Amino acid sequence: MGAILSLASPKCRVSDYNEVPQVETCKKQKLSSYCNEESTGLIPSLPDELSVQILARIPRIYYFNLRLVSKKWKETIMSSDLFKLRKELGTTEEWLYMLTRLGEEKLLWHALDPVSRRWQRLPPMPNAVYEESSKGFSGLWMLNVAGPRSIIAEFIRGWLGQKGDWGHMPFPGCAIGALDGCLYVLGGFCRASTMRCVWRFDPILNAWSEMPSMSVGRAYCKTGILNNKLYVVGGVSRGRGGLAPLQSAEVFDPCIGSWSHVPNMPFSRAETFPNAFLADMLKPIATGMTSYMGRLFVPQSLYSWPFFVDVGGEIYNPETNSWDEMPSGMGDGWPARQAGTKLSVVVDGELYAFDPSSSTDSGKIKVYDQKEDAWKVAIGKVPICDFADSESPYLLAGFHGKLHLITKDANHDIAVLRADPHHILDFSPSSSNPLTDSKLHELSNSVAESESVIWKVVASRDFGLAELFSCQVLDL
Numbered sequence: 368m369g370a371i372l373s374l375a376s377p378k379c380r381v382s383d384y385n386e387v388p389q390v391e392t393c394k395k396q397k398l399s400s401y402c403n404e405e406s407t408g409l410i411p412s413l414p415d416e417l418s419v420q421i422l423a424r425i426p427r428i429y430y431f432n433l434r435l436v437s438k439k440w441k442e443t444i445m446s447s448d449l450f451k452l453r454k455e456l457g458t459t460e461e462w463l464y465m466l467t468r469l470g471e472e473k474l475l476w477h478a479l480d481p482v483s484r485r486w487q488r489l490p491p492m493p494n495a496v497y498e499e500s501s502k503g504f505s506g507l508w509m510l511n512v513a514g515p516r517s518i519i520a521e522f523i524r525g526w527l528g529q530k531g532d533w534g535h536m537p538f539p540g541c542a543i544g545a546l547d548g549c550l551y552v553l554g555g556f557c558r559a560s561t562m563r564c565v566w567r568f569d570p571i572l573n574a575w576s577e578m579p580s581m582s583v584g585r586a587y588c589k590t591g592i593l594n595n596k597l598y599v600v601g602g603v604s605r606g607r608g609g610l611a612p613l614q615s616a617e618v619f620d621p622c623i624g625s626w627s628h629v630p631n632m633p634f635s636r637a638e639t640f641p642n643a644f645l646a647d648m649l650k651p652i653a654t655g656m657t658s659y660m661g662r663l664f665v666p667q668s669l670y671s672w673p674f675f676v677d678v679g680g681e682i683y684n685p686e687t688n689s690w691d692e693m694p695s696g697m698g699d700g701w702p703a704r705q706a707g708t709k710l711s712v713v714v715d716g717e718l719y720a721f722d723p724s725s726s727t728d729s730g731k732i733k734v735y736d737q738k739e740d741a742w743k744v745a746i747g748k749v750p751i752c753d754f755a756d757s758e759s760p761y762l763l764a765g766f767h768g769k770l771h772l773i774t775k776d777a778n779h780d781i782a783v784l785r786a787d788p789h790h791i792l793d794f795s796p797s798s799s800n801p802l803t804d805s806k807l808h809e810l811s812n813s814v815a816e817s818e819s820v821i822w823k824v825v826a827s828r829d830f831g832l833a834e835l836f837s838c839q840v841l842d843l
Contacts, residue, residue: 407439409422409439409440409443419443419448419449419452420452420456422443422444422449423449423452423453423456423458424456424458426460426480426482426483427460427462427480427843428480428482428483428485428487430444431487431573445571445572445573446571447571450548450571450843453843459842459843460480460482460842460843461481461766461767461840461841461842462478462479462480462481462570462840462841462843463478463479463481463764463766463771463773463783463838463839463840464476464477464478464479464489464545464550464838464839464840464841465477465478465479465762465773465781465835465837465838466543466836466837466838467781467830467833467834467835467836468539468833468834468835468836469831469832469833469834470832471539472539474539474541474836475488475489475491475833476488476489476491476550476568477489477830478570479783479825479826481766481767481783481825481826484825484826486826486828489568489573490573490574490575492552492566492568492575493575493577538554538555538556538557538562538564538586539555539556539586540554540555540556540561540586540587541553541554541555541562541586542554542555542585542587542588542589542590542599542602542837543590543837543839544590544591544592544597544599544839545592545839545840545841546592546595546596546597546619546621547595547621548569548570548571548841548842548843549567549568549569549570549841550567550568550570550839550841551565551566551567551568551578551590551597551619552565552566552567552568553565553581553585553588553590553599554581554584554585554586554588554602555586556586556605559605560584560605561584561585561586561602561603561604561605562584562585562586563580563581563582563583563584563585564577564580564581565577565578565579565580565581565619566578570841570843571843578619578624579619579624579625579626580626581599581617581626582615582617582626582628583604583613583615584604584605585599585601585602585603585604585613586602586603586604586605587602587603588600588601588602588613588653589601589602589653589654589655589656589665590656591656591657591658591663592658593658593661593662593663593685594685595621595622596618596619596620596621597618597619597621598616598617598618598619598629598656598663598683599616599617599618599619600615600616600629600632600653600656600663600665600683601613601614601615601616601632601652601653601656601665602653603652611650612650612651612652612670614631614632614633614634614651615628615629615631615632616628616629616630616631616632616683617629629683629688630688630689630690632653632665632667632681632690633681633690634651634667634678634681635681635692636667636678636679636692636698648671649669649670649671649676650669650670650671651667651668651669651678652667652668652669652670653665653666653667654666654667654668654675654703654708654709655701655708655709655710655711657711657712657713657718658713659713659718660716661685662682662683662684662685663682663683663685664680664682664693664697664718665680665681665682665683665693666679666680666693666698666701666709667679667680667681667698668703675703677698677699677701677703678698679692679693679695679698679699680693680697680698680701681693694740695740696739696740696741696742697735697740697742700733700741700742701720701742702720702721702722702723702731702733702742704721704723704760704761710762710763711763712763712764712765712770713765714765714768714769714770715765715768717734717735718734718735719732719733719734719735719745719763719765719770720732720733720735720742720763721733721749721761721763721772722742723751723761730749730751730761731744731746731747731748731749732744732745732746732749732770732786733745746770746786746820748820749772749822750774750784750822751772751774760774760775760835761773761774761835762774762835762837762838764783764838764839764840765840766840766842767785769785769786769787770785770786771783771784771785771786771825772784772786772822773835773838774835775835776827778829779829780827780828780829780830781827781828781829781830781833781835782824782826782827783824783825783826783827784822784823784824784825785822785823785824785825786820786821786822787820787821787822787823788819788820
């Protein structure tokens with residue numbers, strides 16, 4: 368019994384066995400066999416079913432280190448069954464996944480756990496070269512199979528006339544989406560061509576994989592999620608005459624792993640031009656897309672770079688598989704950020720958008736009022752800095768049931784800010800001092816005139832010269 372207790376203690380190490388005298392070899396083998404049997408479980412002396420229950424309650428930020436405990440721990444933590452259990456137990460966590468751009472082409476992924484305020488660097492997407500033929504892209508060469516610094520990879524890059532760091536994925540002008548707990552990167556530019564390729568990042572496996580390609584090459588397309596399907600609309604393609612806007616749309620179903628067509632956006636309001644000259648110069652383009660109230664809302668504009676003219680938008684209804692015109696107040700008043708892009712996010716069923724037009728160092732958050740078909744100011748002051756040379760000086764995200772702003776602060780650090788109520792009002796009626804309708808109205812007006820929202824820094828980090836590109840939220 369004493370020997371067994373000794374083996375169960377932390378002093379039981381393989382190196383200790385090497386010091387056992389030869390006469391105790393048989394005893395050593397028996398005890399070693401017993402120790403191996405005990406170590407077959409995830410946690411000694413506990414059934415695996417209970418061990419998995421414990422692992423499912425541990426914050427996900429620790430999973431990266433827990434995978435190093437043993438092969439069995441790694442298999443368990445990288446199993447989809449564990450994350451299904453987390454969903455059943457209600458222990459899932461929302462992380463912010465942020466895509467940054469360094470220079471003109473290098474795009475890098477980062478993940479933020481807002482609870483621990485710790486950042487994780489995602490593995491880079493595989494470097495790829497698409498071989499162009501007369502009929503399009505006929506093949507894919509993977510250049511990082513032997514490692515990004517391998518002599519073979521560098522030789523191929525040199526033979527193709529590319530610099531050593533060419534091929535950073537994802538491609539410039541790509542779009543991103545979040546579906547079924549995974550990140551998707553779609554399309555973009557490669558040299559002078561628009562891409563059809565689609566890549567998926569699985570945070571459970573911490574790895575990228577190539578998915579079925581879109582039907583056409585797209586850059587700057589818009590994405591949205593409905594009924595656990597990934598929709599892609601618009602964007603531009605490169606033809607003989609240069610860049611041409613796309614009215615087409617398609618949808619990816621992860622259950623069957625394939626794309627199918629969606630009816631083209633009619634651009635009904637964009638077809639009404641005052642004269643033939645404007646009709647030839649201005650081209651319709653989708654400038655945003657949001658999944659809201661079970662439908663896809665796509666604001667649209669007419670553009671002739673760098674000019675953009677709002678022309679309302681259209682709504683896709685998956686039940687009828689058709690497009691309807693967006694209410695005029697919603698489409699015409701949808702706030703636009705730089706380059707005509709209309710940024711929005713849905714938090715607790717409310718549609719929010721950022722309006723930067725008030726000043727160079729501030730802005731407003733507006734919320735859409737469906738009953739009045741109008742955008743109203745929800746937050747009157749948003750702390751942003753003036754980065755006129757930045758393509759994406761700020762981003763919006765919704766997690767933990769609150770609105771978040773991602774921007775650069777005065778120190779040029781990328782900061783994640785959360786909008787919190789500053790005044791907490793108690794509207795509970797009491798017999799001694801009941802709140803009448805008139806008093807309630809006066810109290811609401813006084814709060815609206817004051818600073819009713821403050822911004823708290825969730826996390827901040829120096830990413831050097833990297834600029835914001837896009838972001839998504841995954842709940843795992």
